[in-house]
Amino acid sequence: MGRTKSCGSVLDNWCTLCFNNFSYVESKMTTEEKIKNRRIGIIGMARSGLAAAKLAAKLGGQVLVSDSAEESKLLEQISELRKLSIPFETDGHSENLLGCDYLVLSPGVPLNIEILKKAQKKGIPIFSEIEFGYWVCKGTIIAVTGSNGKTTTTTLIGEIFKAAGYNTFVCGNIGLPFCEVADKIGKHDIAVVEISTFQLETIEDFKPHVAVILNLSPDHLDRHGSFNAYKALKYRIAENQTDTEFLVLNEEDKSLTTDNIKSGAERLLFTTRDKSEMKVFVSDNKLVSNFDSNKQNIIDINEILIQGPHNLQNAVAAVCVSSIFKIDSKVIKNVLSTFSGVEHRLEKIGQVAGVNFVNDSKATNVESVCYAIRSVAKPIYLIAGGRDKGAPYDKIAEIGKDKIKEIYAIGEAKEKIFEQLGKTIPVHLIDSLENAVQLSFEKATPGGTVLLSPGCASFDMFKNYEHRGQIFKEAVASLKGKRDEKVNS
Template sequence: MGLIVQNIEGKKVTVIGGARSGLAVARLLKKMGADVFISDMKKPEEIKYVKFTPEELNSAGIKYEFGEHSEKVYDCDFMVISPGVPSNAPVVQKAMELGIKVWSEIEVASWFCKAPIIAVTGTNGKTTTTSLIGHIFKTAGFKTIVAGNIGAPFSDFVLDADEGSIVVLEVSSFQLDHIENFKPKVAVLLNITPDHLDRYDSFGDYILSKFRIFKNQKEDDFAVYNYDDEIVQPYVESLNVIKLPFSVRDKLSCGGFIEDGYITLNFKNKKERILKMNNLRIRGIHNVYNSLAAALAARAMEVKDEIIRESLQSFEGVEHRLEFVREINGVKFINDSKATNVNSLWYALESFDEPIILIAGGRDKGNDYSKVYDLVKRKVKLIIAIGESKNKIYNEFKNLTNVIEVDSMEEAVKKAYENSAPGDVVLLSPACASFDMFRDYEHRGEVFKKLVNEL
């Protein structure tokens, strides 16, 4: 792969955003010889995940400013923005008006990547599928780097990857918005449903961002995609790449599907039953989709069926995604804090047959809850609404089930347990962002687990 752009030695680069991704790409660019300047509207003590002091930036030779974006940010050959910086931020808009190229962190890191990249995007399932693909390749004995939107910036690890390595990246729409040369050998698109409508002018714009994962693929690259998704399927069918669809509804002549209850791959005219769906350790139909996608990505890179089978069977899932926390007096507590949209909530509700006490709410992202009305009516005995959106949730569901509003996670867990009976599931599946009450979804999940373990 090598360097895609010209040598960046001596190039002036502005990095907007001084949290994890921004710091990582700044260090990488400095190491590769660039003259780097970091700018963040927040002060260092206000930035999440900060593990540095200004003195450390000084010793690394990285210039910086915090608490403002001064005119100095535009004195650069190109700009790199962190995923948390919207494309419509004034500093980004002005840079583009001035003709300054604006890249995402994954774009820049990919310039220095010698290993093939498997990139995973979609509205839901990215973290689970990325982790599962990484698990398969580690089981197969590859030097495997799992990074990206999963919490480990690509820039921190890209120089560790050699030609015999595999890089597995979770990529968000925000990261894809500012790519130009980023080219995965295998691009995985899991699904597209409305999300992040607070960051995009329309659902159509969000869809186009997701499709950018295929932007630079050639005819010998692989597109792994959800055949059952009516938005994804017609678009990918038009691409000039090796197409590997997956479906739970239909048997496919090429790709991954379910046959007689088995996860089945049909690849290069060889059909192989991999594993019974019931033998997956991760539950829910959404995880059947995730497992099919991961299996196809591995098969595209010629991982043997036996390794895929072993890996699917041993994979235990990821933290904060339908994570079993504890059972108390016959009541199961499940942490699904990563469910930050309505579609994730739908999958969570679909995964349980037991009566559900649902803890939901947080910062609304333009949610349309109508998709889960039927599931809530059939399965949920009580909703405990939290956060900024608690009143909206109350009004949405008050005619379908019992709903109460509370002011804290502590009160939510207490009320859930008080109202539970043996055989119930207490499910934290917020369908909202966490930033009104917590640092992030991980912090929200950790607080929930701590409170449950204190009952």
């Protein structure tokens, strides 16, 4: 565990305060009582942890930030902490953290690390950054989770509410941490928050006014162990809701209608099928809202700018949430007809020598890859791989055997992809994303699609999925000069 000289005396004072004055927080306390003068350990210096640390310090907490990475890899974060005189430690988690009133975790920090085991034995509460932000947020929270479509749906809901005149914050597991804006969200404002299972593991009081569960498929099994454990964590988004709140569920996902989801909220079901008993459904190619016995045709589904079955589900979910707040149908229609989607999610990069390039770096599980395969033009030259998350890849072959021409496997999972898919589809083991782009371009035919849809986490080779997507786009840009060479070959 390392410590910089500039923060040394501050950290020493912090440790003295911790071990001489130990006390806990309780749910019934006010936000000020939970934070001001409390000894708060923040574990993880990623963006969410850093945002929580800044918020805690701003509100009068005595903060210690701890990260297992070496100092040389955290220079940017350390610079920010130094400016605010926030104590920190690197190269491991010391037992200084055991003098805290409670700990706040960055989403990527697993619960089975040694310091957290010791904290649990000692009875020290452990909260997620989402829980911590919830204590501070005064606005109305719409929380969105699911295995796929979270970012698109969260962003789409945010755009609809902004267009309707609400002061709206779109945040959470979407790039902007909840804690970065929580204290800026006023009583009459809307917070649309994307939530992951990692963030739901350690909530206690978190209670959104509207909770949305889009769909469920096996994901993060490397962390959660089983699909049932993963689902149980997803359902925690609604566990504190009462009959004054709403739980929005996808009727087409049977887990969501047959599992015993603990929630006191009013349940609202949506579907892309023609089922008029649902709150939002599709009939004769019209997206229909059915609230307060008032059926409204919102939009012809062919007018929705983001196409594909998965995006129709995202749009229907967004309409369901918007209808709770009685947002004008004309506002909803206008947004649906102009919203072009989010970066790194089936993002069309353009063409080189007649070959289409699509950046789907946000696809970090197998089901997302299957959505992408259904959505793009064949023949597909698929670039997949990264850090394996425990789920099998067989479904990619099942869905893609008639569309995928070749697979270019990268990262830690490439051998597993080869073993599970190589008998059905040709799989090439490639050492880098850049080389995968080059080789797939050389093989691709005009009208075909080079699709980056990894089905894996990015952390083996990249900082995050955004970094992976950016490298892909840069690699595609480098091909532009080779257009004539390919055309003439």
